[in-house]
Amino acid sequence: MESLTKNRQTPGTLRAMIAQAYGPDQVPDGDAGWWTELGHGWFNVAYRIRLRSAAEVVLKIAPPPHVEVMTYERGAMATELAALRLIREHTDVPVPAVDHADTSRTLCDADWFVMPYIDADNLGMIRDSLTPADRDAFQEALGAATARLNTIRGPAFGPLTGPGLPTWRAAFTTMIESVLSDGERRAVSLGRPYLEIRTLISDNAGCLDEVTEPRFVEWDLWDNNAMVRDGRIVAIIDHERAFWGDPLIEAGFTGTEQPAFGDSRSFIKGYGHPPLTHPERVRRRLYNLYLTLIMAVEIPYRNLGGADHHTWVHARLTEALALLDASGR
Structure with missing residues (x-):
């Protein structure tokens, strides 16, 4: 890339x-x-x-x-x-x-x-050549691996290298505010006023208080960061986005609210997570908004993609905002 x-x-x-x-x-x-x-x-x-x-x-x-x-x-x-x-x-x-x-x-x-060097295939690069059963098996394995990563307990919420914050609400709202500030600095259009988005986040932030224990979060564990060989995962790579937070923010759960990111059912099966409660779904919608905001704001910072990429990203951001709008209804 x-x-x-x-x-x-x-x-x-x-x-x-x-x-x-x-x-x-x-x-x-x-x-x-x-x-x-x-x-x-x-x-x-x-x-x-x-x-x-x-x-x-x-x-x-x-x-x-x-x-x-x-x-x-x-x-x-x-x-x-x-x-x-x-x-x-x-x-x-x-x-x-x-x-x-x-x-x-x-x-x-x-x-x-x-x-x-890991002598193996990148799962994201071979995914389309796999059978549906093999794809599901790898997603289950990713779910199980993510669950094991999330067992690591941390000293505070936020960056692995510190400084940490005592609550997940404080840490997450700081994280998402930094993305909005980055977007304002580059005058990135988000389809809605920044103040309106900030208000929407604030109105739904109460559900974050359910999270009381900092856990290791990989966050970026998509297919492209899994190396596979002989039907199993032999290495997880690219860990620079990890932090102490809520395991529900992990990438494998993203599709529970936005199917365009993929079917999460096999991942959840491997992870062993029960059906999401209403507060968990609201948290997940906040996390989808965080992800899609990053995807939109990073475009000018990295000079990424063409028109098709921009269109797809902004469609996902619009979806995430609409889902969070509906959370209180």
């Missing part, structure tokens, strides 16, 4: 990073043939690299500091490193190991880290 946030580096810089991470004896020769950019991500740039030993690794580099990102994306690589550590320490959900991380910004202008 093409995005303004991709922080591409020269082969010389990539070689210096390899030398730092794995030693000079692992630096490949030449300027080509040993690295390939992995193109499916939207935010960080990622390279598949073959070391001199023939072992393959993935190098991820954060966006350059001069590129403006949305508020919730600041410090995303630190969040990913924290998430990977928590997942490996507290669950059996498969994630890549971190071979080396550098936050000194001496070799390039951003944080970076390297991890082993």
Whole structure:
């Protein structure tokens, strides 16, 4: 995926990073043939690299500091490193190991880290070639994996790296307000006045008080972030959007309110969640609004997509607003 946030580096810089991470004896020769950019991500740039030993690794580099990102994306690589550590320490959900991380910004202008290459298929890229039964089985597996991730308890609500807030209502309303502020800064049209949207959120925020315990939330666990092989999930990737919050905000529940995001039934079966109560459905509608606001506001920040993408995103935002409008009726 093409995005303004991709922080591409020269082969010389990539070689210096390899030398730092794995030693000079692992630096490949030449300027080509040993690295390939992995193109499916939207935010960080990622390279598949073959070391001199023939072992393959993935190098991820954060966006350059001069590129403006949305508020919730600041410090995303630190969040990913924290998430990977928590997942490996507290669950059996498969994630890549971190071979080396550098936050000194001496070799390039951003944080970076390297991890082993996962020799598997990206579920999002092969989904259309699968049978319905196989797709359902993978969705059940994603639901089960998400449930295990959500067992990790946190110290407060909000960013994994802090600072946290004592209540989920305070944390979530801060999160969604940051997206609205980002949209105002770029004069993004949301189809309705910003003040009206803020009032709608405030009027429905009481349901957030049901959530009293901070849990690890992956949030971005779509098919594109699952690596699969031989009918099973072998790794979950791209953890930079994780936070402490309400498990019901997880991506797999999105389709319960907006079917355009996919059928959630197999995910929920794997997760083991009972039917949603009315307050839970209102919370889920708030979370759908948060997601669709991000999708609309991020377009100018990353220079994303064409007319079809814009149309689809704004249709989902209109749906999310209408659903929240109807929550009190």
